[in-house]
Amino acid sequence: MHSIRGLTLGKRGITGTRLRRPITATLLAIVLTTALSASAVARTAASASSQPAYLNASTPVPARVSDLLGRMTLPEKIGQMVQIEATQVTDKTSACTSQGGFNLPNPTCEQKIFVDNHAGSILAGGTDIPIDTTGKGGPGNTGLDWATEYNTMQSYAIKNSRLHIPVIFGVDAVHGFGHPYQAPLFPQSIGMGATWDPSAAQAGGAVTANALRATGWNWDFAPVQDLARDNRWGRYYETWAEEPALAAALGAANVRGLQSGGAGGLKVTATVKHFAGYSQSINGHDRVQADLPIRYLQDTFLPSYAGAINAGSGTVMVNSGSVNGIPATASHYLLTTLLRGRMGFKGVVISDYGDVGALASTYHMAADLAGAAALAINAGVDMAMLPFNADQWQTAVQQDVANHSISVSTINQAVSRILTLKFQLGLFDHPTVDASKADAAVTAGRDVTLKAAQESMTLLRNQNNALPLSASSKLVVTGPSADSMTNQLGGWSVSWQGVFGAGHVCCMGPADQIPPGTTVLKGLQAADPNVTYAADQATAVKDAAGADAVVVAVGEKAYAEGLGDNPSPQLAPDQQTLVSALEATGKPVIVVVIAGRPLGLGPAENASAVLMAYQGSTEAGAAVADTIFGKIDPSGKLPVTWPSDAATTGGDFNTGAPSPLGDQPKVFDQLPYTGSGQGSGYNPLYPFAFGLSYTTFKVSGLSATSSVARNGTVFARFTVANTGTKAGTDIVPVYVHQPVSPVLVPNQRLAGFTRVTLDAGQSKTVQVSFPVSVLAVTPGDIQSDSPPAVELGAYQVQLGTPATASADFSIHS
16 A cells, blocks of 8 residues: 555656556556555654645645645646646657547656646546556456556656645546446436436435546536526436426435545545536527526526535536626636625636637637636636646746736635645545456446436326236337447447447447447347347338337437537437337337437327436336336436427417427426417426326325525425325425516426325325525516525415415515
């Protein structure tokens, strides 16, 4: 075991000379067994009175930060404020410009980035996956490979830098540790949102954290706390829900899971992103301008971010776009007035990929990187995800300090936050990991993944009780997503734009790295010996004649930001044709939708059953089979609105008439209005919180706190009964209606919710509480940006949409 002190005293480790030769198992053994313990550091501190206070694990973190900051030069401080892509370190050439991908670290580049330019953070970009590090010709991209790369770079940085400051390594692990191809993956966040289960989000975070800690990449750029407001946007699936109360609850739980564990070793930090309003671009495209009323931003968007921030997230990432004509990366109002002043965030703020430089190169708010850095840092950015040119960052920020564009006190404040995070995560006391244990940690948690996938299954249609089917049914399975792990997982899986096979021009995983898991076809075949597969429409139609039913898996291919933007999300024409042909056979057609968002279904709207399976989980196929055969009762409820998809808008003066696809936005909490245009109201195909079950439930006996202070908590009680013949889980949203309000508010606002699991015939009285603060709105006229406040007066707790039960309560000062 080595401590930082041990790594810096010339003990045998990884040297530049050795790294220039082909790696061997003997050499790797040196790296793979390095792991630090707090007790080792403490013993060293006790025996060496000359040891700096910042290296003493028993010294309080603020004192360690203060001691270290006082020893640092300006260049060393500036280096802490930049994050550089890993491939700059692993460049095969001395240029250190990401040539050749994620190889073993190049000592020349390590010297340049870690020592000469003092870079304090490394990023694994979305397409960066490590080569084989064993020297045995493996595929690479295993937990072992990730840990080895981390240990190699971290050891070099600590040993060779003057003050031996560890580096923090960041990665996008958005639905599990998505890069190592053998890792189990959870439903994408929109699927997790369908569970309405904070415990599932927390468990997912904990599994992810275990994998990250084992590899050393302990800065996770998740969760996305932007709201799902427009399904044209390509990152829609990375959000939890369209309603802030649901998104806040799930994000908070996920943060708690991510930041749990790690006692006596490394810890993990979450990242709340993208602050703020990132999902509300003007036309559904990614990283474009948002014209976002401040009241809408404060009252609807900020509560979602606040939920995860208040759960203790160590970092926040900035919105890449502009809001009302100001890039978020340069907005003092967003990053200081709101985030730090009103919301009380104390941690590290990092820009998104390349966004500081973009203030000059794209937004033209500054003439050069120095001007851009001054704008971002003075606005409240602590660290720039540059992610290239650490030397240019040094030059730019040193110039800013020299000409007083940035004060030394501002630099010190940012660096203090970064160092505090590193100390809190244990990087000074446990800087390396035992790489021999990484594979086991990275591949663990498949049972937790399956449970989340099962809870996410959302049954949207079930005509004449078409489901569940008997496990001895003769089934024909077909469709482009029936046996495609690529489609099933979606983006941020192995690589940025998904697993190999999505057909994009770049940024997919290697062909030999298809994650293990269960597709829909394999799940159905495992449960029913009478399942046959039809690879094309003609075969499926022919085989349907001898089948009891047909299961057709349709939806979307994998995609991520940029490539996922779609002006009219709907089933592709060939998929619609396939569904129509199958329906024409007269056999029951079970449509399984594997997608990152609601889609226009076309003829699938009339299928015997429609099951939304979302994207993301390696175990989704097993969960689909469990649902179709009734092994589980589908309990998922839509966390978003499923828009209507009418050919035309019909019905004069019928505000609720279905609208054509793309009539955006349509969200549950849209504000009241005085119009009468056809389809102008809330007219979904399936509303927010919709989802069918194989049993039935009844909710009764609603009561609520009669009077509460504006800083208090409302308690609602009611009884849920399973009135059907099967065990099941009911999700009960709790809404608030405000009869009179000087500021427009939705007719119903989601304030809380509960999941209730009951046997057939069983009933249970439950209590749901919510803070009065969830009802806060921005007071004043159109131009107001005042802090949100709770209006006094009369309110109602409601169940059902429209309300089937109400209980009055009042809020007093």
